[in-house]
Amino acid sequence: MSENFEELLSNPLVVINLGLIKFSESLEKQSVEVLQVDWSPPADGDQEMIDLLDALL
Amino acid sequence: MASGFIVKRNQYYDSVFLMGVNSRLSSIDGVRKTAVLMASEKNKELLQGFDIACPELDAAQPNDLVVAVMAETDQIVEDVLANVDHAFIAPEGKERRNSVPTLEDALAQQPQANIVSISIPGEYAAREAHKALDAGLHAFIFSSNVSLEDELALKQKAVENNLLVMGPDCGTSLIGGTGLGFTNVVRQGSIGAIGASGTGLQEFTSQIHHAGSGISHAIGIGTNDVSDKIGGLTAFTTLIALEANQATEVIAFVSKPVGPKMLEKFENKFKACKKPIVCCFLGAKELPPGHTNLVYTRTIDDAVIAALKYTDQNTLPVSVLSLTLEEKDRIEQEKGKWDKKQKYLRGIFAGGTFCYQSQQILKDEGIAVYSDSPLAPEYKLADPENSFSHSIVDMGSEYFTVGKPHPMIDGFLRKQRIKTESLDPQVAVIFLDFILGYNASPDPVGELIDAIEQAKRNAHARNAHLTFVASVCGTELDPQDMDLQIQLLEDQGVIVFTSNAKAARFCANLVSKERDQ
Structure with a gap:
């Protein structure tokens, strides 16, 4: 069970950052490989449409 | 008072970025207040008070950006909204070389x-x-x-x-x-x-x-x-x-x-x-x-x-919770400068845990503290905006931060509160926490230092003396220069600790019971 965690704790982090750009910038300052997702609410934030999309995918 | 707004369809920005834009717009001469937010239902509630309710705003979606301005004249509102794009050009701009949409x-x-x-x-x-x-x-x-x-x-x-x-x-x-x-x-x-x-x-x-x-x-x-x-x-x-x-x-x-x-x-x-x-x-x-x-x-x-004690570093000195002779002398010096009315402690905190731990340490010393986040319900402040007796407020709590930047990122909220407390003649001690590190304000002390200086002047003007105590959480390796941050505080006469627990213990001794009686 713990191999998965040891892999996380003993290897460099490679981060996907979803949201605050500030967080990406601080990771870059630490020389961490980071890919920024310029996220925005799906389906214009329409919850019914989001639920429908999730059901379809 | 004049007000107005614009809606920009399908322009999504993160909340911290928008708070930076909000801060730039609100500092323009003649502007009373601004709101820069994504048009979620919860955020739209924050626009009450701008007198801008209309179908266009109701129709705005969570992907739409709203900028609302209240200013002294219609001309100022018009100018701010016409030039709003300038406020979105910032060092931490949205454009990035390496980013994807989903x-x-x-x-x-x-x-x-x-x-x-x-x-x-x-x-x-x-x-x-x-x-x-x-x-x-x-x-x-x-x-x-x-x-x-x-x-x-x-x-x-x-x-x-x-x-x-x-x-x-x-x-x-x-x-x-x-x-x-x-x-x-x-x-x-x-x-x-x-x-x-x-x-x-x-x-x-x-x-x-x-x-x-x-x-x-x-x-x-x-x-x-x-x-x-x-x-x-x-x-x-x-x-x-x-x-x-x-x-x-x-x-x-x-x-x-x-x-x-x-x-x-x-x-x-x-x-x-x-x-x-x-x-x-x-x-x-x-x-x-x-x-x-x-x-x-x-x-x-x-x-x-x-x-x-479980490591090979167990012989090194660490923060000791009992006060040194020098600290005890400092307490007597500070108390000697207060006037007869001064007796209360007011904590204005950015860190929730520091607010909690400080209350607990003061309680252990027999000092009851009121708070918006109290240890026991009977010590809950009736109004978080108004301190009572000894009080410590967590200005990072939801009450203070809905639609506003967290005090770890921006000192604006705490500056206002320092001013308010300094005008209360019963206040003797203002207790602050400063948190350094990645993603915190690049200059947390610099943001508050003018407010601290002004607060001391306010007290001096009535022949009183305000004692400032601060804890600084961080290390010399943090992006902020910790030594400089501490120096800035000490130059203003602030008593600084690098442990919140120790700062709280010091405050407890400052406002100990004999002073209350």
């Missing part, structure tokens, strides 16, 4: 990724976190306002798949020296930490660094992980991970006290752990007895001392 795109482009950091509005966070877990990635969820049901489902999925979900509402994690969220730069070493509180972990890791030792990993679990409903799923997963981790020799756990059901669970897990455990239940009324490899403490400083 998590799916990111997973395809970066197959080596091992963790997803999520800091989007809470109502969408669980959906994206499920995608991360389904792709086999660990998750760090900074977002708050995620339901307990969603949190439980995420954490159950993580346990089934041997993955770690830090959060929701997780402010801090330090994995092998890399900081996620709000973290301090500390020496690497053999002490592992698990924390339900972000600032609690920051204080613990910084104190360990000051003591000459270091941190292997410090894992945030989120505020609600220790609740009965969530059952410590991430805490126990992390415990297993750190128990197996070769770099970790001793494991510290920092949390507010837990209920009896969870306490029993923790005790059983701790006793079964092969590595020594130091468990800090902040301000717990009673602590379990512990045993050779399990120590319980009530303050972060005591947890640091206990953890160091």
